[in-house]
Amino acid sequence: MNVSQAVTSRRSIRDFLETPVSNSLLKDLLAKASWSPSGGNLQPWKIFVVNNKSMKDFLSFQEKWLKPEEPAYSIYPPNLKEPYRTYRYELGEQMYSLLGIPREDKTARIEQVLKNFNFFGAPAAIFCFIDKTMGPPQWSDLGMFLQTFMLLAKESGLDTCAQEAWSMKHESVSSFVKADEQDMLFCGVAIGYKNEDALINQLKSERSPISQWVTFI
Numbered sequence: 640m641n642v643s644q645a646v647t648s649r650r651s652i653r654d655f656l657e658t659p660v661s662n663s664l665l666k667d668l669l670a671k672a673s674w675s676p677s678g679g680n681l682q683p684w685k686i687f688v689v690n691n692k693s694m695k696d697f698l699s700f701q702e703k704w705l706k707p708e709e710p711a712y713s714i715y716p717p718n719l720k721e722p723y724r725t726y727r728y729e730l731g732e733q734m735y736s737l738l739g740i741p742r743e744d745k746t747a748r749i750e751q752v753l754k755n756f757n758f759f760g761a762p763a764a765i766f767c768f769i770d771k772t773m774g775p776p777q778w779s780d781l782g783m784f785l786q787t788f789m790l791l792a793k794e795s796g797l798d799t800c801a802q803e804a805w806s807m808k809h810e811s812v813s814s815f816v817k818a819d820e821q822d823m824l825f826c827g828v829a830i831g832y833k834n835e836d837a838l839i840n841q842l843k844s845e846r847s848p849i850s851q852w853v854t855f856i
C-alpha cells in the first residue's frame with residue numbers, strides 16, 4: 640500500500656470485530672509514527688495504550704463513563720460559523736440516515752453517540768495527551784502524529800476512529816491512565832479490525848471541492 644492508497648482508503652470506523660490487536664504491532668506503529676514532524680522537534684505527544692487486560696479493566700468502569708463531567712475543552716467554537724456548521728450537520732444527517740434513525744428518535748441518536756464510550760467495540764485504543772502549557776502549534780503537531788499513526792495502522796490492516804468524545808470524560812480517563820497533572824487529554828483513538836458487515840462502516844463523509852479552500856496566487 641502506498642501513501643496515496645492509505646490516505647484515500649482510511650475512514651473512521653465505528654464498528655469493530657473482537658479480533659485482538661497485538662501490543663507488539665501497536666508498539667511498532669507508535670515507534671514509526673514518532674517520525675512525524677513537529678515544530679522545534681518538540682514531539683509533544685504523550686500516548687497511553689489500552690489493550691487486552693487494561694481494556695477489560697477500563698470498560699468495566701462503563702457506568703462511570705456515563706456520568707457527566709466538565710469537558711477538557713470545547714470541541715467546537717461557540718456559534719460554529721458557516722460553512723463548518725453545515726459540514727457538521729451534514730455528517731450527522733448522513734450517519735443517521737444511513738442507520739435509519741430519524742431526527743425525532745433522540746434516544747437512538749444518543750445511543751449511537753454513546754458507542755464512542757466503548758470504542759465502538761474496538762479491542763484496543765490509545766489516549767493522546769499533551770502538556771497543558773502547549774499551544775495551537777503543538778496541538779497541530781499532535782494532529783500530524785495522529786494522522787501518521789492512523790495511516791500506518793491502515794497500512795498494517797488495522798482501522799481506527801479518532802475520538803474527541805473522550806474529552807468529555809477526561810477526568811475519569813486521566814485518573815485511569817494515571818496521567819500527569821500537567822497533561823490534558825486531546826482524544827482517544829479506537830483501534831481494531833473493521834466489521835465489514837456493519838452498516839455504519841459504509842459511511843463515506845463528503846469533502847468540499849478544492850476550489851472552495853485553495854487559492855493559487
Ligand SMILES: Cc1cc2nc3c(=O)[nH]c(=O)nc-3n(C[C@H](O)[C@H](O)[C@H](O)COP(=O)(O)O)c2cc1C
Nearest residue numbers: 649650651653730755800801802803804805826844
Ligand atoms: C481529532 C478527531 C476527533 C474525532 N472525534 C470523533 C468522535 O469523537 N466520534 C466519532 O464518531 N468520530 C470522530 N472523528 C471522526 C470524524 O467525524 C471523521 O474524521 C470525519 O467525519 C471524516 O470522516 P473520515 O475520517 O471517515 O474520513 C474525529 C476525527 C478527528 C480527526
